[in-house]
Amino acid sequence: KAGVTQTPRYLIKTRGQQVTLSCSPISGHRSVSWYQQTPGQGLQFLFEYFSETQRNKGNFPGRFSGRQFSNSRSEMNVSTLELGDSALYLCASSFNLWQPNTEAFFGQGTRLTVV
Amino acid sequence: GQQLNQSPQSMFIQEGEDVSMNCTSSSIFNTWLWYKQEPGEGPVLLIALYKAGELTSNGRLTAQFGITRKDSFLNISASIPSDVGIYFCAGLGDSNYQLIWGAGTKLIIKP
Numbered sequence: 001k002a003g004v005t006q007t008p009r010y011l012i013k014t015r016g017q018q019v020t021l022s023c024s025p026i027s028g029h030r031s032v033s034w035y036q037q038t039p040g041q042g043l044q045f046l047f048e049y050f051s052e053t054q055r056n057k058g059n060f061p062g063r064f065s066g067r068q069f070s071n072s073r074s075e076m077n078v079s080t081l082e083l084g085d086s087a088l089y090l091c092a093s094s095f096n097l098w099q100p101n102t103e104a105f106f107g108q109g110t111r112l113t114v115v
Numbered sequence: 116g117q118q119l120n121q122s123p124q125s126m127f128i129q130e131g132e133d134v135s136m137n138c139t140s141s142s143i144f145n146t147w148l149w150y151k152q153e154p155g156e157g158p159v160l161l162i163a164l165y166k167a168g169e170l171t172s173n174g175r176l177t178a179q180f181g182i183t184r185k186d187s188f189l190n191i192s193a194s195i196p197s198d199v200g201i202y203f204c205a206g207l208g209d210s211n212y213q214l215i216w217g218a219g220t221k222l223i224i225k226p
Contacts, residue, residue: 004157033214042203042218043158056213090157097214101165102207103148104214106157 002027004093006107013114018079021110025072025093032074033097033104034066035090043090048097049074055098081114088112118142121204121217128194129225136202136220137188144206147187148214149178153200161202162189191222199224 005024013019025032034046045058049068066076092104121138150158162173164180178189204217
């Protein structure tokens with residue numbers, strides 16, 4: 001069974017540009033969550049999607065957005081990139097976070113560097 | 116909102132020593148998850164706990180879901196060099212069905 005796949009693994013962008021990151025969850029999983037992790041920091045929750053609907057959102061500016069497709073694959077977009085957006089962006093897949101006995105599995109992340 | 120206090124923040128130990136870390140909250144959780152993260156990689160799920168009082172092992176790792184549902188601990192016995200990394204706890208509560216994360220415990224093994 002394939003794990004969570006995030007693409008690309010590494011990305012370098014210039015300030016002001018926009019970027020789209022992709023996450024393919026484990027087959028059968030319908031819940032996808034996104035996190036931002038800066039060096040030495042914990043996981044900052046961005047948003048969670050289930051069945052193409054955003055169910056939860058963290059405290060990030062509107063420049064951060066996401067969507068989920070009917071096959072559960074998800075994308076997140078960051079517009080007007082700032083230097084502070086440089087981070088490891090992680091995607092977590094679960095069957096349904098809103099059900100009991102649920103586990104979440106992570107991809108390897110996309111390392112975004114803004115220069 | 117719900118918060119998790121994870122301690123210690125970091126640990127410097129000798130190879131072969133046992134390690135203990137914990138997470139506490141003022142809120143009740145229904146699920147506790149423990150992860151390990153290595154540099155540049157995503158967190159890997161180590162142990163999942165679903166019932167108060169549950170004690171679960173995974174090799175040299177043992178984790179428990181506190182009776183009050185407000186805490187959990189992770190023990191690593193006889194640490195080895197490959198145990199280095201950052202260990203995170205995460206809890207899933209009743210309210211907003213969002214995983215709440217501890218800040219992590221960085222494990223460093225002294226040569």
